[in-house]
Every structure is written in C-alpha cells, then in structure tokens.
Amino acid sequence: MQNIFLDHNSTTPLDKLAYQEMIPFLEQNFGNPSSIHGFGRAARVKIDESREIIAQALGIHPREFVFTSGGTESDNFAILGVALSRQSTGKHIITCQIEHPAILNPCKALESQGFSVDYLPVDSRGILDLERLKSAIKDDTILISIQHANSEIGTIHDIEKIGQIAKENGILFHTDAVQTFGKLPLNLEKMPVDLASVSSHKLYGPKGVGGLFIKRGTSPLFPILNGGNQEFKRRGGTENVAGIAGFGKAAELACSELENNANHMSQLKKRLIQHTSEKLDELELFGDLEKQLPNTVNLGFKGVRGEDLLIALDIAGFAVSTGSACSSGSQLPSHVLSAIKVPLELVDSSIRISLGRDNTTEEIDKFGVKLVELVNEMRANSRKGVN
Ligand SMILES: Cc1ncc(COP(=O)(O)O)c(C=O)c1O
CATH class of the missing domain: 3.90.1150.10 (Aspartate Aminotransferase, domain 1)
Structure with missing residues (x-):
C-alpha cells in the first residue's frame, strides 16, 4: 500500500546524510564531551562543528546558541528563564492566543506563581493587531513572546515590527521559530529578536534536540536545567552528541536548499x-x-x-x-x-x-x-x- x-x-523524516553523521557518535565515538581524553575530545569537536553550522544558518555567533532537547525545552527555557531572572524588574508577560502549548503552558504555570500574562487575540487570519500589542505593554512587562509562524494554519507573524515595538519599549523579545527554521530564511542577527527557539526534527534532523538563540549582551537567564557546566553554564546535562551531529547536518542541508x-x-x-x-x-x-x-x-x-x-x-x-x-x-x-x-x-x-x-x-x-x-x-x- x-x-x-x-x-x-x-x-x-530523518535525512539520510544527517543519520550518517550521527552513527559514529552512537558507535565508536561514544565519549562524553566533557571528558579530556580522546573519546571526549572527538565528541566535543563535533558539538562545536554543529554549533558553527547552525549559527551560520541563523546568521548568529556560535556562543549565542544553546543546545536543548527540542522546541519545548527551548520555549520553556525562554519563558521561565526570563521570568525567573527578571522578576525583581517586573512580572508581566505578553504572548498570543495561538502559540504552541510549549509557550502557553509555562505562561499558565507562571500565572499560578504570581505573574500576569496577556494572551493577545488574533484576527480571522491569525494576525496580531500591533496597536493592541502596544497598548498591552505595561511598566512591569519583562517579555513579549510571539511565534514566527503558526504550526496549524501557517500564518507568519510580522516579527520585524513586533520586535521593533519590544525594542522601543526596552522589553526582551522571544520568538518561537520552530516552524520556520529550515522553511523560511532566518537571519537572527539582523532581526530585532533577543531569543529564538528552534527544533531539529522539523527540518529533517533527529528528534529530541533543538536550541535557543540568546542574543549576546542579554543578561543571564535563570537556567531551567541546573547541573554541570555544559552549554556555557546555561543548560546542565551531558549533551546529546549524536542528536547534535544530526541536527547540524540537517540544518546545513535544509538551509542550502x-x-x-x-x-x-x-x-x-x-x-x-x-x-x-x-x-x-x-x-x-x-x-x-x-x-x-x-x-x-x-x-x-x-x-x-x-x-x-x-x-x-x-x-x-x-x-x-x-x-x-x-x-x-x-x-x-x-x-x-x-x-x-x-x-x-x-x-x-x-x-x-x-x-x-x-x-x-x-x-x-x-x-x-x-x-x-x-x-x-x-x-x-x-x-x-x-x-
Ligand atoms: C511552533 C512549535 N513550537 C514548539 C514545538 C515543540 O517542539 P518539539 O517537538 O521539538 O518539542 C512545536 C512542535 O510541534 C511547534 O510546532
């Protein structure tokens, strides 16, 4: 059939070349990238290489990219990380009603902890009213999070204008770019974006790996995974080396074509x-x-x-x-x-x-x-x- x-x-589906890139790190090069010996060094080199490739595809510096376990973790990291590290400045967040649950649910969790969240409505095409966004901003707004494109109806938000509004008001701007990385050109350095989530399995890479762009100069986010010093001390836990290797290759291929x-x-x-x-x-x-x-x-x-x-x-x-x-x-x-x-x-x-x-x-x-x-x-x- x-x-x-x-x-x-x-x-x-997993790209065949991305899969081949992963195999050595599941077999002979199984070392822990934090180890000093040759096994560890081989894994570390691969992580660095993948980070370079992904950074190039996103138009950013490699140090601005933190590997995570996927889009969900990246979204949680952005929302909770900003909220927990900026709560002395303010406790108000703006997002929109058609976000993925990976944004909506951490926002709901924060509401139960004393934060307030505005879930802005959209029109019949899924477009956000920018005047409404402007009027939702308060003195204690610490974050605006609006997706780049919606997974169900495909509507693309005007990230340039939304980011500009955030910037003019001195508010951090996060975008969930899980549905756009690999499908639309993305140059995060040129866009008014402070944080952006991406995921490997939406662009023919393996599942269970993704990343968060954190613009240089952003004061540290509270890490939601506290552990070792991995990922520039921003996300603890032994890296998913094979997954990262596959993600790098998949991103390179998706962006070149x-x-x-x-x-x-x-x-x-x-x-x-x-x-x-x-x-x-x-x-x-x-x-x-x-x-x-x-x-x-x-x-x-x-x-x-x-x-x-x-x-x-x-x-x-x-x-x-x-x-x-x-x-x-x-x-x-x-x-x-x-x-x-x-x-x-x-x-x-x-x-x-x-x-x-x-x-x-x-x-x-x-x-x-x-x-x-x-x-x-x-x-x-x-x-x-x-x-
Ligand atoms: C817009 C958006 N954000 C986040 C996610 C979650 O990504 P992941 O499956 O990598 O956790 C998805 C997955 O469907 C998505 O479409």
Whole structure:
C-alpha cells in the first residue's frame, strides 16, 4: 500500500546524510564531551562543528546558541528563564492566543506563581493587531513572546515590527521559530529578536534536540536545567552528541536548499488548493493565504468531521492531521481555530496538510483525487443520515 506523508509540521523524516553523521557518535565515538581524553575530545569537536553550522544558518555567533532537547525545552527555557531572572524588574508577560502549548503552558504555570500574562487575540487570519500589542505593554512587562509562524494554519507573524515595538519599549523579545527554521530564511542577527527557539526534527534532523538563540549582551537567564557546566553554564546535562551531529547536518542541508524547497512546496500547495476548490463546494481555507508557510494548508469541509476524514485518508495511505500533533487526541477543538473564530461545526471539519520537500506532484494529485472522493462520499452519507 502507498504511504504518503503529508504531516511535516508534526515531524519530518530523518535525512539520510544527517543519520550518517550521527552513527559514529552512537558507535565508536561514544565519549562524553566533557571528558579530556580522546573519546571526549572527538565528541566535543563535533558539538562545536554543529554549533558553527547552525549559527551560520541563523546568521548568529556560535556562543549565542544553546543546545536543548527540542522546541519545548527551548520555549520553556525562554519563558521561565526570563521570568525567573527578571522578576525583581517586573512580572508581566505578553504572548498570543495561538502559540504552541510549549509557550502557553509555562505562561499558565507562571500565572499560578504570581505573574500576569496577556494572551493577545488574533484576527480571522491569525494576525496580531500591533496597536493592541502596544497598548498591552505595561511598566512591569519583562517579555513579549510571539511565534514566527503558526504550526496549524501557517500564518507568519510580522516579527520585524513586533520586535521593533519590544525594542522601543526596552522589553526582551522571544520568538518561537520552530516552524520556520529550515522553511523560511532566518537571519537572527539582523532581526530585532533577543531569543529564538528552534527544533531539529522539523527540518529533517533527529528528534529530541533543538536550541535557543540568546542574543549576546542579554543578561543571564535563570537556567531551567541546573547541573554541570555544559552549554556555557546555561543548560546542565551531558549533551546529546549524536542528536547534535544530526541536527547540524540537517540544518546545513535544509538551509542550502531552502529556496528551491520552498518554491517546490508552494507549487504543490497551489496545485492542491486549485484542485480542491475546483471540485468541492463549501470549502474553507484557514490562515493568511498571503503570509503563510509555503508548505501549510488548513482546509475545512462543511458537513464532514475532520477526524473521520483523517482516519479515512489514513486507511487510504495518506497521513494528515487535525490540529497540532501535540494537542490532537485531547478531544478539544483546536485552540488556534477557536482563536481565529472559526464556528464550532467548521473547527471540527478541518484537516491540516503540511507538505515536505520530498513530496511529488504525482503524490499531491493522488491525494487531491482521494480527498475530493472522500469528502463527497461523507457529505452524501451525512445527508442520508449514515454515520
Ligand atoms: C511552533 C512549535 N513550537 C514548539 C514545538 C515543540 O517542539 P518539539 O517537538 O521539538 O518539542 C512545536 C512542535 O510541534 C511547534 O510546532
């Protein structure tokens, strides 16, 4: 049976070259990078090399990048690290309603500890109102955290303008760039960003590794992992050497082919949207179609349950998702679609298709045909009252 993966915002397959880069550090070069002997030194050299590659891809200095266990840890480190180290200056944080749970949940945890958090609303495309952001700023605001792009609807935020507002007000600005590193050009040195989270498994690297950019000159963040002196004393714990090796290679490859891959995926996306909108009525497209990740399509089909459609597509050999992988299964309507005020019956009717660089035109055409067939079938059954 065919098995076509169209869920690349949840994760990506491991690049073969990244995998090869990892093998020596799982086999003969298993040393602890903190050890002084040759085994340790080989591991240390690899970590330094990967840090250089990633720093170059992000346009930053290697010392500004701390390896973590992934996007979730990086987001927690940014939010909790700033809050705990700056609480004598202020206890107010600004974020937005469509952030990933890795931002929303540490913010909620801080609220229970006496911090206050503004979760700004977004419009029907997922865009933040900058005037609203300005008026949310208070004397005790210590951090603004707004994602670069949303994983469910793909809307890209205006990081330049948001960062500028933060800068003018002397407030630290963090962006969750987990969905954009490897998909959009990123030059963090030129952007008004103080902190940025990235993750390896979203750009064809291994899972369980990521990093946080901390702009030079930022006064130390409270480390959320206290232990040894690893990562310039910012994050304790023996490094995931093989993971870091794979992340470096994957980042190098993703960034060297970024433009070609983005063009390829946006062509496929256009083709899919054109096909489905020609063949189906009552089709909704969620997100900002002008400022959207090149690989992300979020569609709503009136009269169809997204979860039923997902299962039927899975049986037919196509992997898509409803909501983000992390929150689906919770039975709750997507917090992102709720925030953009999609009516409840449509929230439940949506699926997210997130394309990858290796998807082909043939795969997308096959998918489009199957999708239209299933939606028509499900709508016909629901009209007949069949479940
Ligand atoms: C925007 C965003 N932030 C954070 C994360 C969490 O990253 P990780 O899976 O590396 O912990 C994800 C994963 O889906 C994401 O999409």
